[in-house]
Amino acid sequence: MHDLVTSSLPDIQQSPDRRGVAIERVGISNLRYPLSVLDREHGSQQTTATLALSVALPAEIKGTHMSRFIEVLSSYQGVLSTQSLPEFLARLRERLKAPVAQIDVSFPLFLGRAAPATGKSALMDYTCALSAEDDGTHVDIVQRVEVHVASLCPCSKEISDYGAHNQRGRIDIAVRTAREADGTPSMIWFEELIELAEQSASSPLYPLLKREDERHVTMAAYDNPAFVEDILRNVAVRLREDARISWFDVGVTNFESIHNHNAFARVSWVRPGA
Amino acid sequence: MHDLVTSSLPDIQQSPDRRGVAIERVGISNLRYPLSVLDREHGSQQTTATLALSVALPAEIKGTHMSRFIEVLSSYQGVLSTQSLPEFLARLRERLKAPVAQIDVSFPLFLGRAAPATGKSALMDYTCALSAEDDGTHVDIVQRVEVHVASLCPCSKEISDYGAHNQRGRIDIAVRTAREADGTPSMIWFEELIELAEQSASSPLYPLLKREDERHVTMAAYDNPAFVEDILRNVAVRLREDARISWFDVGVTNFESIHNHNAFARVSWVRPGA
């Protein structure tokens, strides 16, 4: 074995363990690393990720070899995506001699956003994440996005002579993809989930708004009031309609502009038969 | 109904909804409030909590009445505990006219800790949390503690002529309690989970250590090396032995003193037959 060749020092981790506790995940977390990720418009983009890499540890082995996670990661040259994750996890399983390998990676994705009236464009950041587990027979992948939006309160609008309280909110979407006929996971762009979220609120947010744009956004939000429950349901209805999705968990949080606490709503769903 | 009596303004939340999405949780979050919690030594202690309160919303109703969560909370005078939660959730269900009510509350619990040699004592903080759900027939309660400890690396000790890297770590324990013969949930003190965690690491932490104490703690940790996997297994073995516990999820994180990232391990377990 590699480590025995390079070292005459004892390998405590390989000692037997008799407590009878198989460990689901053991590894490293809170690791920042530069990565390339998929970008629908430009092919890929360079970003900075925060990662956890782990493996399952059988009950009879004392410890895993933590340095190997870094070795696999630092030798990886590809673009991280739902398509490339299976190969990455296979490398982890092989290098760690583990039955199961897992990855959790989150990163900002920067997308160009054009203002609604002037068309002026700038980049906006969206936190995206991938969680995947390879148990040797199957690779399970969950994609997540955090999308900030504007919500305008229908109750406030209805009961007031003028105005309506509105605020920034956050939509958290997690989806598990179904499989295509050939067994590969369906492809869903982060960009698709982000657009779906933005279309489910009172208004999207924008990085750059001139006065004409601000007028447009102000009135569009007023014309489209939505409770936290409405935004959640708008997202849920559209995710259910997408056959590529076998499971989802959606949360919506409004940073209420009339309260010091937040309003939130949450729902999860499994496609019947999935 | 209360709100119709006090107001002639339209109640948009009571409008029908046709999207067909029942919502699992809708309510308020990130709310700070002063609360009394159980304290094994002193009966109760005053602390400051962060809460989320929510209900399930049937598919056919547009929205919940957010202000009622605050009304129920602000009228509550009791000591929050696994024993008093069922009554609190029953009030939420009734006031919100909801089939299911949930609470998530976390708070610092301050416990006296005596130094191991001099016996000098001071308070140490532990973050504790309760999550509970009442669906009308059953109240499900999960207790959580975050316990900081010291871990000393067995590999570093074994392969080095002197010294061993050690570090602060965190043990996160979540347990679901089984039921007694009379159907009530078993009583588990947060203090019990905290002590179990502290005994599972290389050494507990202390708020106040004089030199004699520091000598004691230094050598005790060196005499008791433990990988992140060892700490996790020590905790898991003891939780499995406790018949009051029907499920647990345990995570251990070491803030490695040789790396800029963390080492972690995690396992969950359901009591057979539970």
Added chain:
Amino acid sequence: MHDLVTSSLPDIQQSPDRRGVAIERVGISNLRYPLSVLDREHGSQQTTATLALSVALPAEIKGTHMSRFIEVLSSYQGVLSTQSLPEFLARLRERLKAPVAQIDVSFPLFLGRAAPATGKSALMDYTCALSAEDDGTHVDIVQRVEVHVASLCPCSKEISDYGAHNQRGRIDIAVRTAREADGTPSMIWFEELIELAEQSASSPLYPLLKREDERHVTMAAYDNPAFVEDILRNVAVRLREDARISWFDVGVTNFESIHNHNAFARVSWVRPGA
């Protein structure tokens, strides 16, 4: 000396140091502890604080005795306030044999807030903080409050046919108090700074609002638009008018409901002659 009486172990901290670097602050931080603080309505209230305690260390001494900070804190029984801080710092200076002692303490203060139409009341949390330094001849005290408010954009209101974007914002006020004729620091209640902040924005926030209240708050904010610059200036004008204040630093941050970034403004000021 105390530590030599109780211990025969060497006192490394008392070794001489020849690097010629006097240290401004050395001590402990990120310490959570329960404390009583002043409450204008009820005399005092119990809360949970996060503290840093430190001393200055002369260039020729190697180290301070960290455990003594905890000893002083854990033996303290009083209500922490601008009035009691000088005695607390004097104890720290004496116990640590230090020329200068400092404290930084922050905590949630809970105040009853009545809804503007129904009068229904509940508690709202405000993060307050005290920083103080005793150099043996003078005790310098800075009080801080974080107050969340609502802001409604004047530009959005003016350029739109209806509606106006609004959002939650945060006002951060730090003030240094002047001295009365007898040399004692002027008394300023946290409650005064909080009210001043709330009156400087488009609307205060409330913990509990029924529909009549929500109507009131919605229209009051629309009637009182304010840029982040306006809120800052409203606060600054009032602080300058208060002769008890010798210095201030104010920041305002709006969590824009049309953008994914914040708007902010900041100004500091010293009373001429102070």
Added chain:
Amino acid sequence: MHDLVTSSLPDIQQSPDRRGVAIERVGISNLRYPLSVLDREHGSQQTTATLALSVALPAEIKGTHMSRFIEVLSSYQGVLSTQSLPEFLARLRERLKAPVAQIDVSFPLFLGRAAPATGKSALMDYTCALSAEDDGTHVDIVQRVEVHVASLCPCSKEISDYGAHNQRGRIDIAVRTAREADGTPSMIWFEELIELAEQSASSPLYPLLKREDERHVTMAAYDNPAFVEDILRNVAVRLREDARISWFDVGVTNFESIHNHNAFARVSWVRPGA
């Protein structure tokens, strides 16, 4: 003016203000954006930054034009550095018609680090930051680095028969650069500050350590004990010796492995005559 050409909507921000409060900073914060930064080994590296951009606002003007900050940033194509900041700030001042412009930008910098025995290399992240202000006659620049290190307690080592508590710590360095004979600011690489910090602690951290390396690091830290005060003084002595530095502020925090709180020390310094 640009905005009047593109819009017939009223420009509320340009209204006069009579409160007499000149604002030091008004702008945008918490903005994430992809940026290129200097890299001593590779010329530049792509990273993701968090920015605040602001200007001073004269007392007689009501508001600034927030969208222009994004316009300047999104049109910027260069590598951000102490060398390029003056031009960037000049653009901000011109576009915002402001007397003073400021930037605060922080980002992870990834540097290759080789293990001390095997030489195996991987990337490690360091949070770096630049704060700069251009008041029309002068550009003031402050560079900051956060460097995580290991510290081993000299007291614990001395008073114990074996072992010594050690832990991860963080060194925060801020420096203001002096000017060269031609008036330009001196060039200091972030890499230089990072190395200085790593050499001032008991041991640097590493991203990748095999067993031979772990043995080396364990014993090196034991051979090099340092209090939080020692690390601070080691850094301060070296910064004072560097004629390119006219001011510094240094903080060291140890995440104590025997306590649930941290130990910290802090000092600032101005070069005599600077």
